[in-house]
Amino acid sequence: MKNSHYYALILAGGRGTRFWPRSRKSHSKQVLSFTGDRTLIQQTVDRLAQVLPPERIFVLTNPILRAEIVRQLPGVPKRQILAEPAQRNTAPAIGLAAHLIGQQDPDAVMGVFPADHVITKPARFLKFVRAAYQGASQGQVVVLGIQARWAETGYGYVEFPEGFAAGGTTPLRVLSFREKPKLADAEQYLASGRFCWNAGMFFWKTSVFTGALREFMPKTATLLAGLPKASARSFPAELARVFPLCENVSVDYGIMEKAKGITGLATDDIGWNDVGSWNAVYELLTRKAGDNVTRGESLAIDSRGNYVDAGGKLVALVGVENLVVVDTPDALLVTTRQQSQKVGEMVKLLERLQREDLL
Amino acid sequence: MKNSHYYALILAGGRGTRFWPRSRKSHSKQVLSFTGDRTLIQQTVDRLAQVLPPERIFVLTNPILRAEIVRQLPGVPKRQILAEPAQRNTAPAIGLAAHLIGQQDPDAVMGVFPADHVITKPARFLKFVRAAYQGASQGQVVVLGIQARWAETGYGYVEFPEGFAAGGTTPLRVLSFREKPKLADAEQYLASGRFCWNAGMFFWKTSVFTGALREFMPKTATLLAGLPKASARSFPAELARVFPLCENVSVDYGIMEKAKGITGLATDDIGWNDVGSWNAVYELLTRKAGDNVTRGESLAIDSRGNYVDAGGKLVALVGVENLVVVDTPDALLVTTRQQSQKVGEMVKLLERLQREDLL
Numbered sequence: 001m002k003n004s005h006y007y008a009l010i011l012a013g014g015r016g017t018r019f020w021p022r023s024r025k026s027h028s029k030q031v032l033s034f035t036g037d038r039t040l041i042q043q044t045v046d047r048l049a050q051v052l053p054p055e056r057i058f059v060l061t062n063p064i065l066r067a068e069i070v071r072q073l074p075g076v077p078k079r080q081i082l083a084e085p086a087q088r089n090t091a092p093a094i095g096l097a098a099h100l101i102g103q104q105d106p107d108a109v110m111g112v113f114p115a116d117h118v119i120t121k122p123a124r125f126l127k128f129v130r131a132a133y134q135g136a137s138q139g140q141v142v143v144l145g146i147q148a149r150w151a152e153t154g155y156g157y158v159e160f161p162e163g164f165a166a167g168g169t170t171p172l173r174v175l176s177f178r179e180k181p182k183l184a185d186a187e188q189y190l191a192s193g194r195f196c197w198n199a200g201m202f203f204w205k206t207s208v209f210t211g212a213l214r215e216f217m218p219k220t221a222t223l224l225a226g227l228p229k230a231s232a233r234s235f236p237a238e239l240a241r242v243f244p245l246c247e248n249v250s251v252d253y254g255i256m257e258k259a260k261g262i263t264g265l266a267t268d269d270i271g272w273n274d275v276g277s278w279n280a281v282y283e284l285l286t287r288k289a290g291d292n293v294t295r296g297e298s299l300a301i302d303s304r305g306n307y308v309d310a311g312g313k314l315v316a317l318v319g320v321e322n323l324v325v326v327d328t329p330d331a332l333l334v335t336t337r338q339q340s341q342k343v344g345e346m347v348k349l350l351e352r353l354q355r356e357d358l359l
Numbered sequence: 360m361k362n363s364h365y366y367a368l369i370l371a372g373g374r375g376t377r378f379w380p381r382s383r384k385s386h387s388k389q390v391l392s393f394t395g396d397r398t399l400i401q402q403t404v405d406r407l408a409q410v411l412p413p414e415r416i417f418v419l420t421n422p423i424l425r426a427e428i429v430r431q432l433p434g435v436p437k438r439q440i441l442a443e444p445a446q447r448n449t450a451p452a453i454g455l456a457a458h459l460i461g462q463q464d465p466d467a468v469m470g471v472f473p474a475d476h477v478i479t480k481p482a483r484f485l486k487f488v489r490a491a492y493q494g495a496s497q498g499q500v501v502v503l504g505i506q507a508r509w510a511e512t513g514y515g516y517v518e519f520p521e522g523f524a525a526g527g528t529t530p531l532r533v534l535s536f537r538e539k540p541k542l543a544d545a546e547q548y549l550a551s552g553r554f555c556w557n558a559g560m561f562f563w564k565t566s567v568f569t570g571a572l573r574e575f576m577p578k579t580a581t582l583l584a585g586l587p588k589a590s591a592r593s594f595p596a597e598l599a600r601v602f603p604l605c606e607n608v609s610v611d612y613g614i615m616e617k618a619k620g621i622t623g624l625a626t627d628d629i630g631w632n633d634v635g636s637w638n639a640v641y642e643l644l645t646r647k648a649g650d651n652v653t654r655g656e657s658l659a660i661d662s663r664g665n666y667v668d669a670g671g672k673l674v675a676l677v678g679v680e681n682l683v684v685v686d687t688p689d690a691l692l693v694t695t696r697q698q699s700q701k702v703g704e705m706v707k708l709l710e711r712l713q714r715e716d717l718l
Contacts, residue, residue: 021675299712301704314690314717316380316705319698320682327691331673332684334693339678345660346675353658358673 005107006052006133009097011200012041012061012069012115013084017347018277018340021331022309025359030115031068034281034295041115042072047122048113051129058101059115060084060093079230085240090200091254092220092246095213096239099224102206109136110209112202112251118284120271128267131169135263136203141212142171143203143256143264145196146272151186154276156198156252158264164194171263177256196266198252199274209255216258220246278324278340282307292317296327307337331358364466365411365492368456370559371400371420371428371474372443376706377636377699380690381668384718389474390427393640393654400474401431406481407472410488417460418474419443419452438589444599449559450613451579451605454572455598458583461565468495469568471561471610477643479630487626490528494622495562500571501530502562502615502623504555505631510545513635515557515611517623523553530622536615555625557611558633568614575617579605637683637699641666651676655686666696690717 016029023029030041038046045054054075061069063083070081082100084093094112101108111133119125132142145158147166157178164172177198181189189195204212213221223242228234247254256262273284285293285307292300296310303317310327317323324340326333335343350358375388382388389400397405404413413434420428422442429440441459443452453471460467470492478484491501504517506525518534536557540548548554563571572580582601587593606613615621632643644652644666651659653667655674662676669686676682683699685692694702709717 299705299708301701301708302698310691313688314714316690316692316694318692318694318701318705320693320695323679323682323693325691325693327686329672331675332669332686332691333675333677334679334682334684335675335677336679339661342660342677346658346677349658349660355673 003052003109003133003137005105005109005137007056007058007101007105007108007110007206008048008052009094009101009110009112010041010044010057010059010115011090011093011112012059012065013087013093014114014116016116017344020343020347020350021326021328021333021358025064027068028065029275031065031072034275035118035284039072040118040275041069043118044113044115045073045076047119047125048129050126051133058082058097060097061115062087082239084243086244088243088246088248090251091213091217091249092224092243094202094209094251095217095220095224095246096227096243098206098209098213099227100230102210103229106207108206109133110204110206111136112200114200114274116275117199118271118273118275120273120284121269124268125270125272127169128265128270132171132201132203132265135171135265136205136208139205139208140171141202141204141208141256141259141262143174143262144199144201145264145266146199146270147266147268148190148195148197151183151190152197153180153183153186155274156180157186157189157195158198159189159195160264160266162194164266166196166266167268169265171265174262174264177252177262179252196264197272199272200252202251202256212255212259217247217249217254220249276341278307278309278326278335278343279337281309282324282337305337362411362468362492362496364464364468364496366415366417366460366464366467366469366565367407367411368453368460368469368471369400369403369416369418369474370449370452370471371418371424372446372452373473373475375475376703379702379706379709380685380687380692380717385423386427387424388634390424390431393634394477394643398431399477399634400428402477403472403474404432404435406478406484407488409485410492417441417456419456420474421446443602445603447602447605447607449610450572450576450608451583451602453561453568453610454576454579454583454605455586455602457565457568457572458586459589461569462588465566467565468492469563469565470495471559473559473633475634476558477630477632477634479632479643480628483627484629484631486528487624487629491530491560491562491624494530494624495564495567498564498567499530500561500563500567500615500618500621502533502621503558503560504623504625505558505629506625506627507549507554507556510542510549511556512539512542512545514633515539516545516548516554517557518548518554519623519625521553523625525555525625526627528624530624533621533623536611536621538611555623556631558631559611561610561615571614571618576606576608576613579608579613635700637666637668637685637694637702638696640668641683641696664696 059081066083159175294308298315300317305322418440425442516537655669657674659676664681
């Protein structure tokens with residue numbers, strides 16, 4: 001039974017430079033497919049289909065990506081796929097969506113989902129999503145916590161009370177939000193057992209969020225509240241004028257760390273993966289030791305543990321291990337699985353060299 | 360001063376599978392360029408230009424390669440670039456050339472040169488070539504010996520007398536020819552100081568070679584002697600009928616190991632390199648430690664000692680060492696410099712898979 005007040009906001013403004021050369025400004029990570037035919041943003045919409053229809057999905061992205069996302073999500077109304085006139089982090093983006101959704105449905109309950117994560121156990125995931133929407137319907141702010149599997153320093157953390165049980169569907173009290181920690185802190189979080197990863201999935205009534213925005217980011221709240229209706233002819237120009245004036249702050253820092261009474265659901269194993277590097281793609285696609293994973297055609301002699309991504313040509317591996325090989329018509333990447341998180345540095349180098357043709 | 364009786368035979372029938380994917384049946388090693396704009400066979404002709412004009416060069420190759428070689432060697436008369444109707448190793452090939460050259464000039468002196476070697480010190484090389492032609496003019500059979508730099512098991516060897524001096528231009532007595540040795544033997548050869556590598560460069564009067572062929576390979580000698588003149592209309596058909604009947608034997612095994620009174624010139628450093636693998640190309644192009652060598656455009660982060668061959672696209676290396684990356688429109692090879700001699704195995708695998716499109 002779907003609740004007609006449930007809405008989703010998919011945040012799809014990221015660049016995903018670690019997936020260069022497949023990811024480009026106009027084709028960044030969320031509009032690429034890695035683990036099947038469907039792209040990451042299509043998979044995000046697909047997963048939500050059992051909870052709400054695409055007609056109640058909003059997408060925020062950047063001007064360069066919007067056309068491709070419109071093309072990939074034919075079920076989502078085109079006017080609900082918005083390009084942010086400027087990069088302003090998550091708090092203003094969510095505020096804008098809350099404003100627009102709230103105009104459409106004052107009783108709307110809204111979930112926020114990143115566009116570029118993989119969830120390999122969607123049925124388990126949806127159990128928590130439904131519970132989170134339900135909690136949010138009752139006025140709570142609910143965050144989904146992801147079981148921390150190692151002392152990751154690249155994620156934020158959510159602190160739950162001592163002795164909490166993961167996997168329950170009743171929102172628990174959240175004691176604190178922690179930004180990306182230093183390694184020693186991350187190790188302590190993991191050892192304590194009280195911390196989950198914060199994957200950026202939040203749920204609230206739009207009225208609750210708008211209220212929090214007024215309280216903690218009044219400047220942004222006022223700017224967004226002054227926008228005309230989305231259907232108004234003046235809306236695009238006003239948005240282009242107002243949005244860049246909003247505070248450039250994440251929702252975690254701007255709202256969550258300050259708000260009281262936030263709750264969370266500590267998920268158990270939902271197969272969440274933020275696909276942070278080519279190595280993550282490799283690991284998603286195989287658990288078997290010694291395998292080569294190939295998108296496209298490859299032949300291997302004395303080669304193990306390689307990830308190959310090359311549609312349209314044969315890739316021949318001879319005596320190589322644990323490499324990442326990604327071929328595109330104008331650029332070829334060769335790195336190791338271990339170093340694949342450094343691919344973003346190559347993108348920075350191309351930016352310094354002003355190689356717009358390859359970005 | 361050029362001697363008008365000097366002729367050269369360039370043997371260009373090899374496949375060079377270790378240079379796949381750049382080398383293909385119709386584009387094998389000798390018609391590729393590695394160290395500059397000129398291909399290996401063009402460099403071979405260029406080097407000889409100071410000793411004899413291209414009009415006195417004969418080339419033996421296979422039917423698939425002939426058109427490309429004709430295109431690459433506009434100075435060599437087209438009718439002197441012959442396709443062997445069948446693969447019959449070097450003795451019948453040289454016998455055929457000796458027959459044709461001898462018809463043209465009964466006093467011809469002929470040198471045999473592989474088409475796919477690199478010689479980085481051509482002036483020094485030519486000193487020995489001239490001396491070898493001169494010795495051959497006087498009726499000798501002369502082989503060029505290459506300074507053995509390590510105990511290579513992939514080459515044949517030529518044995519000189521104890522205490523011989525390398526670098527002289529008077530032909531010395533050759534005590535024996537040795538085929539590709541086992542490692543222990545190769546190490547002994549190197550330690551003895553008496554052995555040079557046999558690089559397949561021989562010099563003789565065509566009449567001397569034809570006589571030796573009659574003595575040691577009479578069947579082949581009779582078959583070739585029965586061929587009509589090269590200008591005869593029946594020549595191509597007769598060659599196609601006769602050549603496959605010739606003995607499938609190398610000149611080393613069929614003639615050199617059996618003939619008496621063979622002489623040789625032990626060269627000193629002429630910069631000879633048979634370019635046996637992608638690693639050999641890398642080493643030819645750099646002596647500097649830590650360098651990446653690129654044909655085409657590449658960018659490297661934390662990467663050392665790589666060989667990249669990829670016209671037409673950017674190759675980005677991140678955190679990789681000592682790799683070989685060769686990109687072509689329909690196939691991409693990734694191997695290590697150390698394992699690059701195994702590339703031939705990939706070609707065999709493609710043959711088993713009947714991937715004619717990639718061979």
